[in-house]
Amino acid sequence: MDTHWTDPGRRHRRRRVWTGIVTTTSAARFEYLHLETQRHRRSHGCDAYTFADGPGLLTLATAELPVRILELGTAVGYTACILASATPSTTVDSVERDPVHVSLARENVRSANLQDRVTVHHGDFSAVITGLDGDYDLAFFDGLSPTPGVVEHLRALLKPGGVLVCANLALSHGAEKNSVGAEFAHDDRWAYVGSIEGGGTRAYRKIG
Numbered sequence: 001m002d003t004h005w006t007d008p009g010r011r012h013r014r015r016r017v018w019t020g021i022v023t024t025t026s027a028a029r030f031e032y033l034h035l036e037t038q039r040h041r042r043s044h045g046c047d048a049y050t051f052a053d054g055p056g057l058l059t060l061a062t063a064e065l066p067v068r069i070l071e072l073g074t075a076v077g078y079t080a081c082i083l084a085s086a087t088p089s090t091t092v093d094s095v096e097r098d099p100v101h102v103s104l105a106r107e108n109v110r111s112a113n114l115q116d117r118v119t120v121h122h123g124d125f126s127a128v129i130t131g132l133d134g135d136y137d138l139a140f141f142d143g144l145s146p147t148p149g150v151v152e153h154l155r156a157l158l159k160p161g162g163v164l165v166c167a168n169l170a171l172s173h174g175a176e177k178n179s180v181g182a183e184f185a186h187d188d189r190w191a192y193v194g195s196i197e198g199g200g201t202r203a204y205r206k207i208g
């Protein structure tokens with residue numbers, strides 16, 4: 001980036017353009033993992049539905065300048081690699097219970113040369129997250145459907161002002177759906193940031 005400009009307005013405009021270019025390039029860089037996940041799901045017959053809006057996720061994450069990110073739902077590593085690209089030094093803890101996915105994800109992270117910044121944890125969300133230290137800048141939930149307990153735990157692991165990006169909200173049903181919806185409606189706990197993936201994934205900032 002050009003650092004010798006003295007006009008702050010001009011520098012700001014330039015930074016926004018720079019961010020846009022990096023976002024597009026970095027998400028496209030991992031398109032092969034998006035395709036690999038789709039191929040894997042067909043052959044494995046599993047629930048590794050890869051996230052449909054990698055560029056949107058990266059744009060959202062980049063705006064937060066995150067130091068630490070927590071991801072629930074690694075599959076074979078597509079979004080973990082994208083999230084690690086938010087800044088040149090962002091680190092990602094990603095959680096996955098399927099041992100085949102864990103092994104493929106670790107291999108993909110190594111191939112992308114991100115092994116120093118992405119850690120794939122093997123286990124169920126509820127078990128692994130109790131052993132993690134908090135103060136994440138951003139959390140991305142991409143499991144099957146968010147439960148009230150997981151949302152509560154993610155909130156505790158976020159630093160004040162941190163952002164929870166929650167996919168698959170539409171997959172929750174009945175009391176669980178109402179309870180997650182009610183939690184995000186607490187405007188003394190969460191502020192709505194916006195949505196990606198055509199509205200299917202919503203982001204909330206932790207208040208307090």
Ligand SMILES: C[S@@+](CC[C@H](N)C(=O)[O-])C[C@H]1O[C@@H](n2cnc3c(N)ncnc32)[C@H](O)[C@@H]1O
Nearest residue numbers: 049050051073074075078079096097124125142
């Ligand atoms: C929708 S896929 C994640 C896709 C990935 N983020 C991507 O975009 O490529 C969900 C993943 O979460 C894992 N998963 C679902 N429920 C889980 C749980 N309770 N604990 C750990 N992993 C879980 C599944 O095995 C699956 O690989």
